[in-house]
Amino acid sequence: MSQTQNIAPAAQPQPSRPCVQRPGMYIYDQYDQRIVDERVSQFRGQTQRYLTGELGADEFMALRLMNGLYIQRHAPMLRIAIPYGLFSSDQMRMLAHIARQYDKGYGHFTTRQNIQFNWPKLETVPDILADLASVQMHAIQTSGNCIRNTTTDPLAGVAADELEDPRPYCEIIRQWSTLHPEFAYLPRKFKIAITGASRDRAATLVHDIGLRLVRNETGEVGFQVSVGGGLGRTPMIGQTIRPFLEKQHLLSYLEAIVRVYNLKGRRDNKYKARIKILVASLGMDTFRVLVEREWGNNRDKLILDQAEIDRVKTFFTPLPYDADAASDKRHEGYANNNDDFARWLKYNTFDHKVEGYRGVFVSLKAPGIAPGDITDKQMDLVAELADRYSAGLIRSTYEQNLVLSDVKQGELYPLWQSLHQDGLATPTIGSINDMICCPGLDFCELANASSIDVADMIQRRFEDLDYLYDLGEIRLKMSGCMNGCAHHAIGHIGILGVDKKGEEWYQLTLGGFAETTAELGQRLGRAVSKDEVADAVEKIAHVYVEQRIEGEQFIDTFQRIGIVPFQERVYADN
Amino acid sequence: MQIIKNRQIIEDRWQHIPDLTDGVTTDTLPAGDIIVPFSLWQSDKEQLLQHSGGLGVRLNSDHDVAEISPDLSHFAIVALQFPSFRDGRSYSIATALRQHYGYTGELRAVGNVLRDQLAYMERAGFDAFEIDASQTIEDALNAFGEISVKYQTSSDEPLPLYRRRA
Numbered sequence: 093m094s095q096t097q098n099i100a101p102a103a104q105p106q107p108s109r110p111c112v113q114r115p116g117m118y119i120y121d122q123y124d125q126r127i128v129d130e131r132v133s134q135f136r137g138q139t140q141r142y143l144t145g146e147l148g149a150d151e152f153m154a155l156r157l158m159n160g161l162y163i164q165r166h167a168p169m170l171r172i173a174i175p176y177g178l179f180s181s182d183q184m185r186m187l188a189h190i191a192r193q194y195d196k197g198y199g200h201f202t203t204r205q206n207i208q209f210n211w212p213k214l215e216t217v218p219d220i221l222a223d224l225a226s227v228q229m230h231a232i233q234t235s236g237n238c239i240r241n242t243t244t245d246p247l248a249g250v251a252a253d254e255l256e257d258p259r260p261y262c263e264i265i266r267q268w269s270t271l272h273p274e275f276a277y278l279p280r281k282f283k284i285a286i287t288g289a290s291r292d293r294a295a296t297l298v299h300d301i302g303l304r305l306v307r308n309e310t311g312e313v314g315f316q317v318s319v320g321g322g323l324g325r326t327p328m329i330g331q332t333i334r335p336f337l338e339k340q341h342l343l344s345y346l347e348a349i350v351r352v353y354n355l356k357g358r359r360d361n362k363y364k365a366r367i368k369i370l371v372a373s374l375g376m377d378t379f380r381v382l383v384e385r386e387w388g389n390n391r392d393k394l395i396l397d398q399a400e401i402d403r404v405k406t407f408f409t410p411l412p413y414d415a416d417a418a419s420d421k422r423h424e425g426y427a428n429n430n431d432d433f434a435r436w437l438k439y440n441t442f443d444h445k446v447e448g449y450r451g452v453f454v455s456l457k458a459p460g461i462a463p464g465d466i467t468d469k470q471m472d473l474v475a476e477l478a479d480r481y482s483a484g485l486i487r488s489t490y491e492q493n494l495v496l497s498d499v500k501q502g503e504l505y506p507l508w509q510s511l512h513q514d515g516l517a518t519p520t521i522g523s524i525n526d527m528i529c530c531p532g533l534d535f536c537e538l539a540n541a542s543s544i545d546v547a548d549m550i551q552r553r554f555e556d557l558d559y560l561y562d563l564g565e566i567r568l569k570m571s572g573c574m575n576g577c578a579h580h581a582i583g584h585i586g587i588l589g590v591d592k593k594g595e596e597w598y599q600l601t602l603g604g605f606a607e608t609t610a611e612l613g614q615r616l617g618r619a620v621s622k623d624e625v626a627d628a629v630e631k632i633a634h635v636y637v638e639q640r641i642e643g644e645q646f647i648d649t650f651q652r653i654g655i656v657p658f659q660e661r662v663y664a665d666n
Numbered sequence: 667m668q669i670i671k672n673r674q675i676i677e678d679r680w681q682h683i684p685d686l687t688d689g690v691t692t693d694t695l696p697a698g699d700i701i702v703p704f705s706l707w708q709s710d711k712e713q714l715l716q717h718s719g720g721l722g723v724r725l726n727s728d729h730d731v732a733e734i735s736p737d738l739s740h741f742a743i744v745a746l747q748f749p750s751f752r753d754g755r756s757y758s759i760a761t762a763l764r765q766h767y768g769y770t771g772e773l774r775a776v777g778n779v780l781r782d783q784l785a786y787m788e789r790a791g792f793d794a795f796e797i798d799a800s801q802t803i804e805d806a807l808n809a810f811g812e813i814s815v816k817y818q819t820s821s822d823e824p825l826p827l828y829r830r831r832a
């Protein structure tokens with residue numbers, strides 16, 4: 093290979109190889125490994141042909157996007173896939189290595205459970221992809237007009253409200269959609285989400301296809317399929333296309349939907365190209381007829397065998413839990429003596445289906461840090477803590493935090509101490525300060541307005557933890573433009589950056605949600621200036637506190653009293 | 667003109683008859699093997715069936731493949747258009763022709779046909795490629811073998827990988 097001028101700093105020691113994958117996650121065999129290895133060589137060739145001018149910029153763009161590489165405002169941005177948000181400590185160490193070696197020492201977790209690096213050099217991207225392949229990772233289809241990373245419930249497999257673990261189906265869909273020859277040049281990007289729980293922590297109803305594991309009258313478990321949900325410029329809630337789909341038909345049905353979309357979706361206007369527009373323009377009944385007709389062509393040919401479901405399920409079998417874990421109650425004693433720990437225990441951990449264990453949120457919402465950002469050192473620390481306390485497994489969440497899913501309650505205190513020391517224990521999970529926020533003007537070339545500094549201004553208003561806890565669950569989501577990467581339209585409080593004659597303004601919406609059914613937020617009124625955003629959010633919180641009745645969360649109060657009292661308060665001075 | 671057929675560079679003798687909008691009628695057809703636009707086939711079927719040379723048909727990416735399916739036996743070639751490499755409809759049309767209508771003749775990719783899409787096109791069922799003039803045809807041949815694992819079924823692979831894993 094030729095020497096490039098801009099040599100990266102001296103090589104840091106790389107994580108030891110080969111990587112040891114953990115029980116509890118899918119492990120590549122020779123086929124899975126070969127596909128990522130070959131993909132790296134292919135992309136290396138494409139990058140070289142681009143750099144020598146053989147491959148045009150426009151063509152290279154389509155190819156690099158399908159390997160997660162954007163060319164952004166300041167530098168390329170590389171988005172790495174974390175399939176359904178589950179990865180191992182070794183993989184996290186590799187991400188830390190990439191942050192150090194090729195980037196500026198940090199990465200950014202996204203609402204699609206992936207991680208982005210904002211500063212890699214184009215020439216080094218093939219090397220990054222090769223490093224990733226060495227730990228069974230890749231950046232395949234993290235961007236581009238193709239089927240993207242399938243997302244799911246970050247608590248899958250450990251949540252108490254779960255009918256069935258959705259992750260085996262995520263993996264099956266990952267393989268089916270990876271380098272699918274027919275669906276690489278769809279009209280637009282295509283996103284699938286699955287949940288197996290009663291509370292929808294994957295926001296399935298705002299995905300192109302949403303799958304919910306459900307039980308039918310005869311007791312069989314299958315999928316409720318919704319289609320045509322999506323946020324962005326024209327937010328829409330998905331509609332049910334099939335109330336019950338047998339598991340054996342999962343792939344043939346998905347294929348039928350995507351094929352109809354590929355053939356009929358609009359290609360003349362990228363803002364009208366998502367499947368939601370097709371479904372809305374045809375109407376669900378017509379769309380369903382087309383899909384079912386197409387399905388007739390392949391439903392008997394493409395059967396998802398029970399043997400394959402069982403094979404993939406073996407990777408996700410429950411961990412060997414310690415039967416004595418429940419008898420260790422040291423955490424209670426620590427909580428009695430340490431308010432910080434007690435707060436964290438209450439807000440940043442969750443019930444595990446196995447007694448004596450808890451799930452732990454690793455907060456990436458420290459004040460003053462862009463939501464979702466994590467440094468290389470923090471990545472290494474989380475990897476080490478995962479090894480020590482949680483079977484070496486880590487999850488990334490839609491809310492841009494991390495999860496250690498299987499921690500013995502007796503070990504929570506030392507785990508908290510380590511997290512706390514490194515700024516990973518901000519005890520605000522589920523609160524207004526646990527906001528989702530896109531990179532905005534600081535990193536994204538599509539942005540109208542910055543979001544990171546506004547997030548910071550809001551977080552400062554709610555610094556008083558007692559006040560914050562009193563406000564309860566409020567999901568605040570802020571996007572820097574109409575593309576809505578932070579899903580503002582389904583925020584209990586949504587904030588959207590808009591451009592007014594070159595100035596940054598912010599449009600607020602209230603009452604969106606997607607946790608069970610879904611609804612889009614209602615527009616509060618005229619956009620407010622940057623200085624006014626935090627004030628407005630504070631006033632909204634005040635109205636809630638004054639008007640709530642016993643036991644009501646913000647969203648309940650909103651649904652009871654409507655938007656008018658909030659409008660009256662926020663725009664009172666005008 | 668040179669094209670790729672079954673992963674080999676060959677000299678091609680077929681002539682494309684331009685779309686009807688260009689004023690073409692069956693009276694002005696050249697002798698020899700021709701690929702006609704679907705619209706011409708629709709309007710002049712009987713005359714075209716009298717044509718002495720070979721007959722192929724060309725579909726735009728917005729054509730409904732069901733319309734041509736009853737007539738497939740008349741064609742030695744079905745050519746599918748890629749107005750831009752980003753227009754992916756012809757992958758699904760090719761899939762339908764091969765898998766649902768049992769078409770076994772030549773399936774030819776025409777238009778903005780570039781090296782880096784060839785492997786996907788081949789998997790979808792194409793076996794012949796009129797490579798865009800901007801590309802080096804010899805180099806394009808390298809595109810086919812880049813990825814050797816196929817997770818999913820397609821026109822080139824009736825079984826998903828889960829039925830083939832060793």
Ligand code: SF4
Pocket residue numbers: 530531532533536537538539540571572573574575576577578
């Ligand atoms: S919402 Fe807009 S500004 Fe924010 S990341 Fe998405 S495209 Fe960029």
